[in-house]
Amino acid sequence: MSTCAPTACDNCSTPYAELRRLGLKTERVDHVVALAGNPNVGKSTVFNLLTGLRQHTGNWPGKTVARAEGAFDLDGKCYKIVDLPGTYSLLGTTPDEEVAREFLLFGKPSVTLVVADATCLERNFILLLQILQITTRAVLCVNLVDEARAHGIDIDLRGLSRDLGIPVIGAAARRGEGLQELLAAIRDVATGQFICERRVPDMTPPGLRGAVEELSQKLRTAYPAMENPSWIALRLLEGDPRIVAALKNGEFAT
Amino acid sequence: MIAPNDILRDAEAMRWELGPRFQDEIAARVSGEASELAGRHIHRRGDGSRLAWQRRLDRILTGRFTGIPAMASIFALVLWLTIEGANVPSGMLAELLVDTLHPWLKTQALALGMWPWLAGLLFDGMYLAGAWVVSVMLPPMAIFFPMFTLLEDFGYLPRVAFNLDRLFQKAGAHGKQALTMTMGIGCNAAGVVATRIIDSPRERLIAILTNNFSLCNGRWPTQILMATVFVAAVAPPAVAGVIAAGAVFSVAVLGFLFAFACSWALSRTVLKGESSTFSLELPPYRPPNLLRTLHTSLVDRTIFVLWRAVVFAVPAGAVIWLVANVHAGGQSLAWWAIQGLDPLAWVMGLTGVILLAYIIAIPANEIVVPTILMLTVLVSGSPVADAPAAGVMFEAEDSALHAMLVSAGWSTLTAVCLMLFSLLHNPCSTTLYTIQKETGDWRWTTLAAALPLALGFIVCSSVAFVWRYLAG
Numbered sequence: 001m002s003t004c005a006p007t008a009c010d011n012c013s014t015p016y017a018e019l020r021r022l023g024l025k026t027e028r029v030d031h032v033v034a035l036a037g038n039p040n041v042g043k044s045t046v047f048n049l050l051t052g053l054r055q056h057t058g059n060w061p062g063k064t065v066a067r068a069e070g071a072f073d074l075d076g077k078c079y080k081i082v083d084l085p086g087t088y089s090l091l092g093t094t095p096d097e098e099v100a101r102e103f104l105l106f107g108k109p110s111v112t113l114v115v116a117d118a119t120c121l122e123r124n125f126i127l128l129l130q131i132l133q134i135t136t137r138a139v140l141c142v143n144l145v146d147e148a149r150a151h152g153i154d155i156d157l158r159g160l161s162r163d164l165g166i167p168v169i170g171a172a173a174r175r176g177e178g179l180q181e182l183l184a185a186i187r188d189v190a191t192g193q194f195i196c197e198r199r200v201p202d203m204t205p206p207g208l209r210g211a212v213e214e215l216s217q218k219l220r221t222a223y224p225a226m227e228n229p230s231w232i233a234l235r236l237l238e239g240d241p242r243i244v245a246a247l248k249n250g251e252f253a254t
Numbered sequence: 255m256i257a258p259n260d261i262l263r264d265a266e267a268m269r270w271e272l273g274p275r276f277q278d279e280i281a282a283r284v285s286g287e288a289s290e291l292a293g294r295h296i297h298r299r300g301d302g303s304r305l306a307w308q309r310r311l312d313r314i315l316t317g318r319f320t321g322i323p324a325m326a327s328i329f330a331l332v333l334w335l336t337i338e339g340a341n342v343p344s345g346m347l348a349e350l351l352v353d354t355l356h357p358w359l360k361t362q363a364l365a366l367g368m369w370p371w372l373a374g375l376l377f378d379g380m381y382l383a384g385a386w387v388v389s390v391m392l393p394p395m396a397i398f399f400p401m402f403t404l405l406e407d408f409g410y411l412p413r414v415a416f417n418l419d420r421l422f423q424k425a426g427a428h429g430k431q432a433l434t435m436t437m438g439i440g441c442n443a444a445g446v447v448a449t450r451i452i453d454s455p456r457e458r459l460i461a462i463l464t465n466n467f468s469l470c471n472g473r474w475p476t477q478i479l480m481a482t483v484f485v486a487a488v489a490p491p492a493v494a495g496v497i498a499a500g501a502v503f504s505v506a507v508l509g510f511l512f513a514f515a516c517s518w519a520l521s522r523t524v525l526k527g528e529s530s531t532f533s534l535e536l537p538p539y540r541p542p543n544l545l546r547t548l549h550t551s552l553v554d555r556t557i558f559v560l561w562r563a564v565v566f567a568v569p570a571g572a573v574i575w576l577v578a579n580v581h582a583g584g585q586s587l588a589w590w591a592i593q594g595l596d597p598l599a600w601v602m603g604l605t606g607v608i609l610l611a612y613i614i615a616i617p618a619n620e621i622v623v624p625t626i627l628m629l630t631v632l633v634s635g636s637p638v639a640d641a642p643a644a645g646v647m648f649e650a651e652d653s654a655l656h657a658m659l660v661s662a663g664w665s666t667l668t669a670v671c672l673m674l675f676s677l678l679h680n681p682c683s684t685t686l687y688t689i690q691k692e693t694g695d696w697r698w699t700t701l702a703a704a705l706p707l708a709l710g711f712i713v714c715s716s717v718a719f720v721w722r723y724l725a726g
Contacts, residue, residue: 040537054554091277094453119538121296125288147538152299159295174543201287205279211268215261222256234280236265237272247258 019183020073021052030077031190034109036100036131038124039086041117042143044068045173046182047083074187082107088123090130102242104134106251110190112138113182118148118155118170128164129200133231136196138166139185146172165199204234211237223252308539315410316536321417328410329506332401334499337478340393347389356382375575378632383571386624387563390475395556398474402440403551407542411436416536425514426521428457431464435513438468439506440555442685445470446692456527460517462689463702466681467513469506471559472619476676477502479623483656484669501673509677516705562684563620570614570621571628577614578632588633602711603671603718605663607633612675617683622676627655630662667721671714678710 037043048054051070068083084103085096104112112135116124121142131138142148142155161168167185171178188194204212215233219226226232232252235243246252314320360377364370405411414436419429430452438445445465452458469477481501486494521527577588591613592606599606611625659668680703681689690699 054550091281095450122288122292125291126284129284129287147540154297154299156295156297160291163291163294174546203280203283203287205276205283208272208276211272215265215268218256218261218264222258222261233265236262237269238277239265239269244262247262250258 018075018187019050019179021050022071022073022078023052024069025071028078029071029080031079031110032108033079033081033186033190034103034107034112035081035083035115036104036112036127037086037115038088038117038127041086041115041124042173043083043086043115046113046115046141046143046171047081049173049176049179050081050183074183077187077190079186079190081113082109088127090127090134098242104131106246109135110137111186113141113186114138115141115143115173118142118144119151119153121155129203132164132166132198132200133203134228136165136198136227137189138196139182139189140164140166140168141173141178141182142168142170143173145170146175146177163199165197167194202230204230208234208237226252311539312413312536316413316416321413325414325417326503326507328405330499330503332398332405333503333506334495335401336394336398336474337482337499337502338495339397340478343393343396344389347392348386351385351389352382356385371579374579375572379573379575379628380568380571382628383567383574383621383624384564386627387567387621388560390479390623391471391563391620392556392560394474394478395471395559396552398471399440399551399555400548403547403555404542407540407547409537409539412536421514422517425517426527427460427464427517428452428454431457431461431513431517434461434465435468435510438465438470440471441559442466442468442470442681443688446685446688449692454527456521456525459693459698460520460525462692463520463698463705464513464516466685466702466706467509467516467677469509469677470619470682470685472563472682473622473676474502475620476623477505477673480669480673480676483659484664484666487656488666505673505677508674512678512709516709559620563618566618567621567624570617570625573614574625574628574632577610578629586633588629592629592633601718602675602714603667603721604675604714605668607662608668608672608675612679615682616680619676619682630658667718670721671718674717675710675714678706678713680704680707 035043035047047068047070050072052072053068053070069080070083071078071080073079082103084100087094087097087100090097090101090104103109112131114128114131116128128138128140140160142157142160145155148155155170157168157170167189169178169181169185171182173179185194189196202209212230212233215236216229219229219232223229232243236247315324317324356377359381360373363373363377411433415429415432418432422429422431431449433451434445434448437448442465445468446462449458449461449465452461478498481498482494485501486498489497574588577591578586580587582590588610591610594606595609596606599609607629608626611622611629615622615625680686686699686703689702690696693699
């Protein structure tokens with residue numbers, strides 16, 4: 001990860017030299033960023049920080065009812081960012097979970113930015129781990145680190161990054177803390193400078209491994225570009241109607 | 255090459271061999287991995303002192319016995335601050351916009367040779383409606399919305415939902431309806447959109463149909479005006495503000511009671527079913543960012559709502575001026591309409607002017623008060639320049655407004671019935687349009703309009719009947 005030496009720009013009102021907030025302008029898109037996380041962890045605050053938009057934020061879960069889109073420019077590349085509704089899981093059937101899952105699977109995000117609440121990270125890991133089964137191209141933003149500090153919680157961000165195989169950034173989005181590092185991480189994953197690795201263990205129950213392996217082998221042959229054949233295989237075994245339909249309609253890239 | 259259908263067939267075949275319910279096993283593995291990660295990388299230093307105060311605060315704000323009284327006191331305090339604080343700025347705005355600028359504009363226009371009818375339409379109609387909306391609405395909203403947003407950012411709204419959950423559940427509705435009702439206090443159309451957080455379609459419909467029972471910001475000025483000018487006028491001046499706030503607070507609470515009652519009735523008739531369970535996370539209390547709060551509440555809420563009110567008020571001003579100045583059979587159209595509405599209005603304890611104002615103000619509740627004032631002035635024939643300045647609006651004592659309305663046939667009963675009717679009548683057209691869009695069914699939209707209207711008729715008529723009976 002790159003760190004910049006202090007420059008004159010650090011003293012001006014927008015100390016983030018590479019960032020240009022584009023608001024709603026999403027005509028040109030080089031990279032798509034999906035913004036996911038549990039309810040009420042500050043996703044909309046991060047969204048506003050990056051885009052300069054003023055999507056309403058509030059301290060209650062369920063604030064973002066539909067997905068919101070915005071854009072920003074980073075080192076001359078245009079990023080479209082999609083603020084997904086907050087969910088605790090991706091496997092449920094509520095409309096929120098379906099919107100989020102649908103976008104992660106078929107919206108082709110180049111980076112998935114997972115925002116988590118530093119004061120209750122363990123609960124937030126559940127969604128993160130589910131997302132990492134779908135895509136490894138992710139960045140974890142541990143938000144509200146200021147609150148966690150006040151609560152006496154120490155988080156080993158480097159250790160987490162090592163175990164998860166993705167960049168992990170501590171931030172206090174309301175105060176703009178950590179923005180610089182977050183931007184660098186998004187850019188590095190989007191441009192391939194940081195190669196995310198699948199370090200999280202496979203969640204497939206041992207009794208299913210054979211079947212999943214057999215199916216994902218076939219999926220891999222049919223769809224070489226598929227990022228997550230074993231996850232898809234697991235869903236097919238379960239008979240997930242949305243995945244079955246996607247396969248029938250040819251929504252997966254071959 | 256493997257065809258998708260082959261893969262699907264294989265999956266189908268294997269599924270039979272594997273048996274059901276491996277979901278739980280996966281979930282268990284995920285949460286096991288989550289706690290392992292947490293154990294390795296998260297360390298707690300002692301017991302944070304901030305957590306302790308949060309817990310103590312929650313014990314009061316969400317306590318079984320203290321939760322609801324605390325909630326009532328907080329909202330009553332917000333109302334009282336709004337009423338007390340809006341007095342002076344509202345008077346100053348009215349003095350500037352209505353007393354000073356209005357005659358000046360009209361004189362200038364006439365001096366430049368503008369046709370009198372056009373000057374009347376533009377300045378006595380459109381300008382005055384806009385000016386009254388601004389002076390009546392801006393000060394209370396500029397105080398109420400920031401306080402409301404502060405509570406929201408602090409994390410209080412989910413606690414309200416938590417406190418009211420038991421009541422809503424007993425009414426057969428969803429606990430999150432408390433959240434959508436609180437959003438309705440800002441704007442019912444926004445409250446209707448917010449019902450998307452309720453997953454069950456049945457409970458969502460109940461929440462949509464009853465959202466109108468939370469007083470929206472367009473109706474607060476009506477409530478505040480009636481409470482200060484009429485209800486507080488019968489109390490000693492020292493406690494007038496408290497009495498006025500109490501009266502408005504009671505109407506707001508009454509709205510919640512009607513919401514419970516209607517939810518209960520709906521969930522036992524057309525929308526039968528059990529209330530579903532849900533988990534609500536109580537977020538930690540967070541110190542609100544003052545500047546951001548001011549920005550959101552002033553720009554996104556106050557100015558947005560005010561602008562909408564002005565946009566609706568200006569054409570309504572033209573309509574008001576026209577109905578008061580276009581004559582048929584020797585009388586103005588407004589006179590005929592008021593004559594026609596008077597008998598019905600009498601039964602409901604109101605006046606024909608009020609009912610006509612509610613018809614003109616269907617596009618936006620915000621313009622009800624200006625419409626009533628303008629109709630009263632225009633129909634009584636006194637020149638607009640002599641109209642009592644709206645600046646005295648929030649001052650109960652020595653109110654010229656009080657005198658004018660009394661001479662137009664108003665009594666305390668009229669004010670009380672107007673407060674009730676303002677709570678219980680059809681939603682504004684924006685909200686109805688939103689309901690139509692969200693439900694996609696004109697029958698629910700019709701019900702959403704008819705239900706409060708019918709209740710309003712019943713409640714106002716009963717109050718008027720009992721009041722007159724007791725008064726002899």
